[in-house]
Amino acid sequence: MKRKSTLKAIFADWSSAVLAWACFYIYRKLKIEDVPYGLEELLNDSKFRFGILVIPVCWVLLYAMVGYYKNVYRKSRLHEVGQTLWLSVIGVLIIFFSLLLDDKVDSYKTYYSTFFTLFSLHFIITLTFRLVLSTRIINRLRKGEIGFNTIMIGSNQKAVRLMDEMKKDFEPQGNLFKGFVHVEGNNDHLLMGRMPNLGDIKNLKEIITKQKIEEAIIALESSEHDRIGQILNELEDTTVIVKVIPDMYDILSGSVKMNNIYGAPLIQISPELMPLILHVHCLHYFSFRRYIFLLHLP
Numbered sequence: 001m002k003r004k005s006t007l008k009a010i011f012a013d014w015s016s017a018v019l020a021w022a023c024f025y026i027y028r029k030l031k032i033e034d035v036p037y038g039l040e041e042l043l044n045d046s047k048f049r050f051g052i053l054v055i056p057v058c059w060v061l062l063y064a065m066v067g068y069y070k071n072v073y074r075k076s077r078l079h080e081v082g083q084t085l086w087l088s089v090i091g092v093l094i095i096f097f098s099l100l101l102d103d104k105v106d107s108y109k110t111y112y113s114t115f116f117t118l119f120s121l122h123f124i125i126t127l128t129f130r131l132v133l134s135t136r137i138i139n140r141l142r143k144g145e146i147g148f149n150t151i152m153i154g155s156n157q158k159a160v161r162l163m164d165e166m167k168k169d170f171e172p173q174g175n176l177f178k179g180f181v182h183v184e185g186n187n188d189h190l191l192m193g194r195m196p197n198l199g200d201i202k203n204l205k206e207i208i209t210k211q212k213i214e215e216a217i218i219a220l221e222s223s224e225h226d227r228i229g230q231i232l233n234e235l236e237d238t239t240v241i242v243k244v245i246p247d248m249y250d251i252l253s254g255s256v257k258m259n260n261i262y263g264a265p266l267i268q269i270s271p272e273l274m275p276l277i278l279h280v281h282c283l284h285y286f287s288f289r290r291y292i293f294l295l296h297l298p
Helices: 002-032 039-044 046-065 079-100 108-144 157-168 201-211 221-235 248-254 271-287
Strands: 146-152 175-182 197-200 213-216 241-244 259-261 265-269
Touching: 002 108, 046 079, 046 197, 079 108, 146 157, 146 201, 175 201, 197 201, 213 221, 241 271
Parallel strands: 146 175, 146 213, 175 197, 213 241
Antiparallel strands: 241 265, 259 265
């Protein structure tokens, strides 16, 4: 499913680049070069055909280089606007200096007109295609048709409270809960009946592999906080996105930064920062008996 959505995003970007370049090329012939130019001339123009074949592919490669297609399900429409804007500026600058700067013009104002016309066409058409795709993906995420396989680590009061807030106050954000992972020694399991018990934290890696987990939400009780180091160690070599409910003591002392997700203060840990976070956590656990997380906010 995700591969299909990624291919759709690539095709949409390729199509928008083709359309933008075709519109710009016609504008260039009619307005700048002031020559009669119709559909027949367009199809017989070798420079146009070359541009249509090469330029859209270069745009797609540029987007791929900056990681645009890495995870099409986790994009917001606001992020789409900003990213499309600066990538359009970069790409159009490259095209302008490599292909258009040698054009014979009557005035330098023509260069400005050429640049801003190509930029406007490419930005508007590309953004329109992307917003249509993003809106469709967001709607499907909220309907639960697609999403991210998620586990809850913890099974008692904090976990139950978070689940209630997620269901009561906020639209779904794409989390497809496969079950919960309990902490050994705490056997209340208040989440039992709401989702399957997948096992103990000692089996986290096995559970993640078997269930194809993409996100893990840690919601431990105060009595279970000595297990955080063990949990982070199990998650260290995975690509799972980790979200944590911090202690009020840590929040008030400035040890962590908050991000409101589902109405509860959650902090997100990027997979690439996990080793550093685990190292810092262990140092402070043995020296001060408290937890400090170095975080990457979404």
